[in-house]
Amino acid sequence: MSRATRTALVRDDRTAYEAAAGAAVGISGIVFVVGLATLLGVVGIDDPVAGLELSVLFGVVLLALGVTVVGFGMASRLGYVDAAPQPSAGIVAAAAFTGIWFAVGAAVSGAAGIGTAGRLAVGAVLGGSAFAVTAFPREDVGSTVPVGAVAGLCGLSLVVGVIGPGWEQALVGYNATLFGDTVVPVVVLFTSLVTGWSAAKAYGGFGARGRNVGAYVLIYLVVGSILTVLVGLVAFVTVRGLPGLFGGFSVGGASLVSWPFLTNGAGLTADVAGVFPALLGTVWLVIGAVLFAVPTGVGAAVFLSEYAEQGRFTGAVEVATNGLWSTPSIVFGLFGAAFLIPRFGNQKSLIAGMLTLGFMLLPLVLITSREAILAVPDEYRDASAALGVSKWKTIRSVVLPAAIPGIATGVILGVGRIAGETAPILLTMGGGVLPGKSAAPDVLGGFQLSGSPPFVSNPALLEATSALPYQLYALITAGLSGNIENPQEFAWGLALTLLLVVLVFYAVGIATRYYFRRKLHQ
Amino acid sequence: MSLTNTTTDWRAGIERRLTRTREFLDETDPEALTVVTVSMGSLLAAFLGFLLASPWAAVPFGAFLTATGYGWARHQALIARAVTLAMTTVTLVTLGLIVVFIFAESIPAFRYETASAFGISVPGLGMFAQPRWDAVSEPVRYSLLPMIHGTVMVTTIATLVAAPLGVAAALFIAEIAPPTVRELVKPGIEVLAGIPSIVYGFIGFTVINPWASGAFDLNGGSTYLFVGIVVGLMALPTVVSVAEDALTSVPDVMKHGSLALGATDWQSMTSITLPAAFSGVSAAVLLGVGRAIGETMAATVMLAGIPRISEPLVNVFYGYETLTSLIARGYGSANGVHESALFAAGVVLFVTVLCLSIGSQYIEARMRRRLGGAE
Known part of the structure; x- marks a missing residue:
């Protein structure tokens, strides 16, 4: 039996x-x-x-x-x-117990004051017997x-x-x-x-x-x-950050909601120090990076998946894209500092930060857009071609609309990732530790025309600007002290704000994905 | 014989391409061709102007916008194709520019640290042949060895954390979890990837470092041990998502066959799924290692910032400096050869991580071929 x-x-x-x-x-x-x-x-x-x-x-x-x-x-x-x-x-368990008993032997004999050779010997004896007991x-x-x-x-x-x-x-x-x-x-x-x-x-x-x-x-x-x-982690940052984030918060009164932490600067005139300049800096940073990276990335994805024949060129682009994806952020920062800063007025500036983050966002957008476009079934393209629609019209009115959910998800998740990046903007954008409200960038109102090249200029884009992650770093390096009432509380509030900004992007991105996936399966 | 064959193939390829181009030129509306040529030419001119840091780069850029706008209204299909091609080259150009600019900036440091080996003087050898980094007091030397040691320590600990946990979590999501749990765990781990590194660093600086200082009676709170654990936590989501992709790409028929033979789930995983996805999983670990090497802010904030090699070599209770934190801390106040040496550190980082990335792509491509093109 x-x-x-x-x-x-x-x-x-x-x-x-x-x-x-x-x-x-x-x-x-x-x-x-x-x-x-x-x-x-x-x-x-x-x-x-x-x-x-x-x-x-x-x-x-x-x-x-x-x-x-x-x-x-x-x-x-x-x-x-x-x-x-x-x-x-089995050999896995035997190896594990050999390791454990070797460590036990070495540690115990070490505590007993035996020399290195003795420790190794005791460890080896114990490890060996553990192996025998386990394996045989x-x-x-x-x-x-x-x-x-x-x-x-x-x-x-x-x-x-x-x-x-x-x-x-x-x-x-x-x-x-x-x-x-x-x-x-x-x-x-x-x-x-x-x-x-x-x-x-x-x-x-x-x-x-x-x-x-x-x-x-x-x-x-x-x-x-x-x-x-x-x-x-999230709960810890939330608990520590809430007092700072909601300091002076009130509903009602002259303005419907008063949230000084988000709407004030950190100057002497502000009764509650706030992070408004850094928040606005992050917003503009994200907008600039998206304006550069999204059209470029989506266009490249369209070309790679619809026009290009698989060959050496597409292979090289793929390797380059994945290489850029895994390039450390600090290397992007060095690149921005060496390439962009000399070309934009020789100082740390908002636009240098925007473009550096744009370069980082580009591979993320390209990879996800390409996946989304490839996921559009070929039947769509064939049906459109059978109706006599030209290739470009098919791409514009059939392929891209079908791929938009995937592209949007990828873009939102990518933005969430770059919004929290510190290393690149540390080297390219700078900004003060505790900027006052006047330091907030006024990009829209800053455009000027001039008679000499480059004819259009915007001083707001060419100034060093703070952003949430950079300000947190600057506060830490300043030893969590500064000319404000409670720097510790301020820093935790800042960390929570940054975390919330990033998590909101992630939540929206993941929710978009689920929404469209459910719609697809209906 | 084969040589002549390849030459003829090559020649035939070029001829084919020439004929196709000629046909394309003949068939296309000459006005559309002109517009595309003007648009692409002015874009190239704008790029060159920007490279030369000339304020006049704005002029061809304006011309590019005008020509493209006009072409978009009149010859949309052709101009769209040309513009998307230009956008595709941006990734290649970016990578090229990164290489050129970082290498160019690092040349003075490599020159400064020339050392001779076997009678031949090799630029940059001094960065790896002696352990002194001191940018201030004489003798001024720029050795990268202390920082490489720190990076190796942090990366090793991070990999020990991220690789087993990451692969276990990927197995869980891909094979074990019931659908409802998976829908919860997967976004959860994605969110873990979204927590900004400076927030980890902030927690490390304000909570972990003071705790470690008391709990182990340390001289200051910086330790490679805890930086490594934190960085491992940050590299974890990369490992999980790539390994999970690899595991789910193993065809279901293989697993079903194993289960139908009466194997338990765990037996199917260890003898079918994991071996079949092995290259994908190791690519995931490689990418995780790449992330850990390049992680900057947590290391910068938590480490002491002294370029020194710990004694004994494997002492995890010291935390001096990594390549990334060296750059983040030093850039801005550095100039001259010192700044150039920071770029040299960047070159070392960039080359290492690029090799890891290309290696993992090669492994993944091999796996896809072996599984017969299954996505």
Whole structure:
């Protein structure tokens, strides 16, 4: 009788075991979250919980988890439960545990004051035995015993207090000291990850299914942490920035809404310092970059996808576009400084910033527009051609309208990206740290005609102008101080404003995409 | 034999092209041809004028606008084709201009740092053969080694963060997540890409650096460790979106075949999807590395700004300077050879990242060929 049929059909006796394994996964998850909270300083590792110090409690729980995990493995190995373990835990797990135990050996012997050669030797011995224990026995032993050993060691050292509150270890030559406050949470986080993975494998009955569950637990955890970081970042900036952003905000009165942070400059006359000049600078910057990059990018995309034959020229343009896309922003800044500034009055200016950001926006627009145009079905073009419509008319009245949603999405997301760029405008546009309201650029009213070349000029475009990201940088380099009431609050308000401007672009771009996609599928 | 063949092919190609051009010229309205020639000629003249920094560049630019406007009204199809062609060349021209201007500005620094190896003097060798960068006190030297070391440290840590997390998240979005969750996670990670780098830097400067300073009892709060983690977080969305594209481009029939044989989802992923998309996923990691190398503001704000190599080499608890932060911090106050040395740092950055970009494009093209043109 083959093992596969036995495990697939007889599942009743595994319910208690599965429940225990599920509980172990859950407890590991809880330990992970609490460990994260201690790392972030929400709880202290010496806080008393149920009569014990938190770090000791951590140790007890980890020890118990380690014993349980080994118990799962043994129960499966001795045949008390039906599982489908494979002959070996696999080379990936073996390599991982070799690495872990090598590090443990090296760290522990290092703390015991053994020299480099000794540390390497201890690490190698421990790593080698971990490899043997993981790779050679059957999977249920190989993926539980090394885990149990890790959890047991960490748990014991926490219970006994080898590592704990007040523990410290100077890293000689590294100019740093490790404290219990940071090491304990890190150890706890790591150990709970390992026990969680092992318990999840046991829950799946080892074998292919066990590996599936184990891997999924880790992947869900990764995605969960990424999203937590994202939400945490935005929430953090929002909470810190709201007081600055809404300082002096009022509804009603002479003007319907009074929002001094967005409508004031930072001069002495303003009672609430605001970011108006930088906000207007960012707006003009975006407009200028869009005016340059969008027609150029869309035109190039039309030519590449409708007119050009696939060949060396299109290949070169593609390589150049992708190359420009990945060129670091600071290199664009250097380019703008070397190429544009000497040609626009030899000083940092709004128009140099606009064009530099335009150069950065160009590949983004080109790539997304090209994708959007290529996504228009060929039937559209054929139908139009069959009606006797010329090629250009087909492009203008059939292809481009159908591609507009994709192009618009790409442009909006690209604008969101360049609106927050600091490095290029740092080198090309400059501006003051805390500009007064009079420093806001007056582009529309600035155009002048003159009798000498270039006949049209606009001083507003040729002046150094501030923008939101640049002003934030300038504030940081000025040490978050300045001639205003509360520079810290001001800077956080500025950061929130910048974040909101960028996120609004992203939200609009993503919403556009969903709207048109749903319309397409109707 | 084959040589003559290629020559004849080549010649035939040119002849074919000449005939086609002649036919095109014969068929087209001479007035339209004139308008297009005037328009394109004046655009070229305006560009050349701009290159020479002449204020007179405005005149041909005006002529270009007039000719194009007239042509748009009378011969729209032809002028549209010509204008879009001109727009297509803009990317090539931009890349060319970047190369020319950055290299040209960096020449004095390369000259200054000439060193001899095996009796031959090599310009720029001094930037990589000794570790001293000091633009103020004698001996004034411009070695890029400390900054390259910093960039390598930050990029390594960032890659250790971004590559595994990014590939796991891409697997999740492409293979594991139910549709509703995917519709939430995907834009979420896109938004992560949108958070401006200066905001990360600001959080790093006001929150992480002071915390790290206390938590590890450091001399000042700048560490390559935390700059690397922050930069890794910023490179993460690039890795996720490119790797996810690669994973979804693996034909469904391959996965379905594996699942039909009774493999678990994870087995299908590790033995079918990931190997098939391997080149795409490694291209994603390469692009992520490129992002991490070029990340500027977080490094500038969080690092100490001292061009020095940490001791021991792998000490992540120091944070001195990277290539990008060197430029961002130094530009403006620098002049002469010092400014030129900043451009040299830019050249190193640009060349490295361009090589990574071209490498990843090559890998991706190979993968597309292997999967039989599946998009």
